[in-house]
Amino acid sequence: MSHSGTLVLIMSIAVLAPLLAYGISRWLPVPLVIFEILLGVLIGPDVLGWAHIDAATDGLSELGLAMLIFLAGYEIEFDKIRGDTLKRAGWAWIVALALGLGIGVALSGGGFSKGVYIGTALTSTALGTVLPVLRDSDDLHGRFGSVMMAFGAVGEFGPIIAMALLLSGRNPGESTVLLAVFAALTAGAVYWGMRPKPPWFSGVIARTLHSSGQFAVRFVVLMLAAMLGLSQALGLDVLLGAFAAGLVTRLVLHGAVPESSGEILEKVEAMGFGFLVPIFFIVTGIEFDLRALLDGGRALILLPVFLALFLVVRGGPIWFLAPRDLGRNDRKALTLFGSTALPLVVAITTIGVDDKVLEAGEAAALVGAGMVSVLVFPLVALKLRAGAGGKMLPNGPIQGGESW
Numbered sequence: 001m002s003h004s005g006t007l008v009l010i011m012s013i014a015v016l017a018p019l020l021a022y023g024i025s026r027w028l029p030v031p032l033v034i035f036e037i038l039l040g041v042l043i044g045p046d047v048l049g050w051a052h053i054d055a056a057t058d059g060l061s062e063l064g065l066a067m068l069i070f071l072a073g074y075e076i077e078f079d080k081i082r083g084d085t086l087k088r089a090g091w092a093w094i095v096a097l098a099l100g101l102g103i104g105v106a107l108s109g110g111g112f113s114k115g116v117y118i119g120t121a122l123t124s125t126a127l128g129t130v131l132p133v134l135r136d137s138d139d140l141h142g143r144f145g146s147v148m149m150a151f152g153a154v155g156e157f158g159p160i161i162a163m164a165l166l167l168s169g170r171n172p173g174e175s176t177v178l179l180a181v182f183a184a185l186t187a188g189a190v191y192w193g194m195r196p197k198p199p200w201f202s203g204v205i206a207r208t209l210h211s212s213g214q215f216a217v218r219f220v221v222l223m224l225a226a227m228l229g230l231s232q233a234l235g236l237d238v239l240l241g242a243f244a245a246g247l248v249t250r251l252v253l254h255g256a257v258p259e260s261s262g263e264i265l266e267k268v269e270a271m272g273f274g275f276l277v278p279i280f281f282i283v284t285g286i287e288f289d290l291r292a293l294l295d296g297g298r299a300l301i302l303l304p305v306f307l308a309l310f311l312v313v314r315g316g317p318i319w320f321l322a323p324r325d326l327g328r329n330d331r332k333a334l335t336l337f338g339s340t341a342l343p344l345v346v347a348i349t350t351i352g353v354d355d356k357v358l359e360a361g362e363a364a365a366l367v368g369a370g371m372v373s374v375l376v377f378p379l380v381a382l383k384l385r386a387g388a389g390g391k392m393l394p395n396g397p398i399q400g401g402e403s404w
Contacts, residue, residue: 006052007056009043010282010286013043014279016039017032018032028379030375031375031378033281033342034371036278036281037284037288038285041288042285043286044285044286044290046290046291051286053283058283060276060279061283062238062280064279064281065346067242068128068277068280069246070245070246070249071131071268071272071277072131072243073250074247076246076250086150088322088323089155089321092151092317092338093123093317095321096123096314096317096318097120097162099316100122101120103309103312103313104118104120114358117167117358118358119313121159121345121348122306122309122310122313122341123162124155124348125152125339126340126342126344126370127152127155128156128277129343130148130152130337130340132273133382139385143326144330147322147326148334151322156243160240161240164178164179164236164237165179167348178234178235178236185230186227186244186247186248189244193248193251194251194255205219205256205260205264209260217268217271219252219253220253220264220268227241227242227245228242228245237347284346289364290364292360292361292363299365300365302365302369303369304369306365306368307372310339310340310369311339314338314341315339316335318338330385333381336377336378336380337377337381340374342370342371342373345369349366
């Protein structure tokens with residue numbers, strides 16, 4: 001099929017996936033991304049062979065991943081996650097990194113480089129994937145939501161830092177210097193974002209919010225592009241720039257137009273979740289190496305092993321370091337949500353295969369485990385949050401008998 005035909009197929013799946021998700025959610029609340037990925041696998045080269053990714057589609061997919069991480073950064077409310085909760089989240093990730101590196105090196109037969117790729121992937125939390133699930137179930141706000149944001153943000157940001165330090169190919173000293181430069185420039189942007197903005201800035205946002213000007217949305221795209229460019233210029237992973245862009249943009253817009261920040265976020269989410277993010281997940285499915293997973297017995301065995309390790313490496317420290325004021329079911333749900341991984345696993349394994357450190361089967365097993373975690377862990381967590389007898393639909397828990 002032609003490349004333009006592939007894009008039509010991708011956008012068709014982007015429309016079909018929500019219909020399937022909302023239809024099946026009457027009985028089982030399957031996250032939307034599962035349908036996007038599985039339908040991508042279906043049209044990919046290992047099944048029907050209808051879709052073939054070119055440079056343009058791959059570029060849109062990378063932009064979709066950047067937008068996903070940007071929105072994860074934008075959602076963080078520092079006034080709710082700072083203090084003891086953030087400290088616990090930080091220590092939970094540091095413990096997970098130590099466990100992950102140790103287990104990764106052991107699984108790779110003592111090879112440090114391969115162990116770093118595996119171990120770093122095991123410490124990630126798919127905050128960008130979990131956020132839509134929490135938002136749709138009305139669990140994003142309140143105490144549980146703020147704790148999840150803290151642990152999820154560290155689980156998203158920590159592996160990106162680890163990638164910059166351990167997977168960049170530079171010596172640790174050079175990587176640390178570049179990270180320090182990036183941190184200093186980001187801190188300057190944060191300082192600028194927190195300063196009062198001139199009246200004309202807020203005025204232009206207000207006047208163009210419902211016109212073709214859309215100054216606020218264009219400003220968001222500029223901030224994202226600028227931070228992506230900065231991280232790339234410093235030789236750092238662009239996901240670090242995307243996350244930082246989300247943090248800075250939130251400070252700027254919430255400070256300038258607090259009354260319109262929610263509406264601006266809705267517009268940006270419409271652009272992200274309506275167009276770019278689905279392309280990333282569908283292309284992930286298309287590029288998933290199903291043949292490598294099924295042909296090799298070791299790869300197929302590794303998939304459940306990696307799935308269990310997501311719970312042990314990432315979930316174990318979360319369970320033990322979760323705030324004590326959370327109930328037992330909420331701690332279980334937090335552990336499951338925090339162990340959900342996919343986008344960064346895809347990014348890390350892609351780098352590992354390109355660098356010829358990870359084998360295709362190992363990468364497919366890690367990504368496959370991430371896909372299963374996205375399917376299984378949030379479902380169980382939502383059931384724990386909903387309580388006995390509840391049924392979770394995309395718009396929250398309802399009792400039997402109601403429908404969407």
